Amino acid sequence: MATISAKDVQTLRQQTGAGMMDCKRALEEADGDLEAARKLLRERGLAGAAKRADREAAQGAVGLAVLPGAAAIVELRCETDFVAKAESFVALVDELARLVAEKGEDAASARQEAVDDLRTTLKENISVGRVVRFVPAEGSVLGSYLHQQAGRGVNAVLVEVKGGSEELAHDLAVHIAFARPQVLRPEDLPEAEVAEERATVERMARNEGKPEAALPKIVEGRMQAFYKERCLLEQPFVKDEKRSVGQVLGGADVLRFAQVVVGG
Structure with missing residues (x-):
């Protein structure tokens, strides 16, 4: 059996992040071969990760690159x-x-080995979640925002705006980060969801004893509140709540947006 030096153990530990005794045992089994020992540690780590795969992974971080x-x-x-x-x-x-x-x-899948190594080192169920990429069309600008907590990104936004300034696009990204719209406009909501909400608010109005003749107006008013909560263009703009996002846009158009929130 090859003699295992402290230097080899330290080198393997730096390469893998595994514990000192785990590194020593792997080197002994690999007869001092660093690469073979590294492979052993990785295989064991992946085996452990398979056992952890069913554990909930509700935490994490988001990265934003522009x-x-x-x-x-x-x-x-x-x-x-x-x-x-x-x-x-x-x-x-x-x-x-x-x-x-x-x-x-x-491209994210090309770094799967790095993700696997992190599972081994940190001993948790770690995986790549949502992946979004925007390439702006000609005449469009991208706005972005990343909200951080304790040194990690937790809420990232991209928005593509046509016919508007970079400042407007950034302001919209900040708005989206905190208002969290689901879709761009009311017609983008699932029809079944809208129909269910409309039926619910109508039942509520009837149960409250509202006059039959007033029901259409009451239902429509409550549906507008529903849209304002979910639809970007209907929401009060965070920097000027007297105007909707749609009104703030002027002649500009929001082509699309994406938001990724940790745990969301």
Whole structure:
């Protein structure tokens, strides 16, 4: 059996993040071969990760990357906020966002080995979550916003605006981050959801004893409140609540938006 030096153990530990005794045992089994020992540790880590795969991963971090001509959001999921705030975890989600912005949504899968290594090191169920990439059309600008807590991104937004300024696009991204609309306009909501809500508010109005003749107006008023909660263009603008987002746009158009919130 090869002699296992403290230097080899330390080297393997730095490469894998595994515990000192785990590194020593792997090196002994691999007869001192660092690469073979690293492979052993990774296989064991993946085996452990398979056992953890059913555990809920409701925590995590989001990375946002904005490059000339493209922008991306990537979510990396884990089980605890302690792991989500780890330097290696945040560094990986930021790297994934840059890769996706540069090369496309499939680029995140190219770093699966790094995700697997993080599972081994941090001993949690870790996986790539939502991945979004925007390439603006000609004449459009992108707005972005990343809300951070304890050094990690937790709420990321991208919005594409045609015929508007970069300042407007940024203000809209900030609005979306805090107002959290589901869709752009009322007609984008699922028809079944709208019909169910309309039936519910009508039943409520009848149960409150509202006059039959007044029901259509009451129902429509309550549906407007429903739309304002869910539809971006109907929401009161956060910087001027006397106007809706649609009114603030003037001659500009919101083409699309995306929001990724940890745990959302």
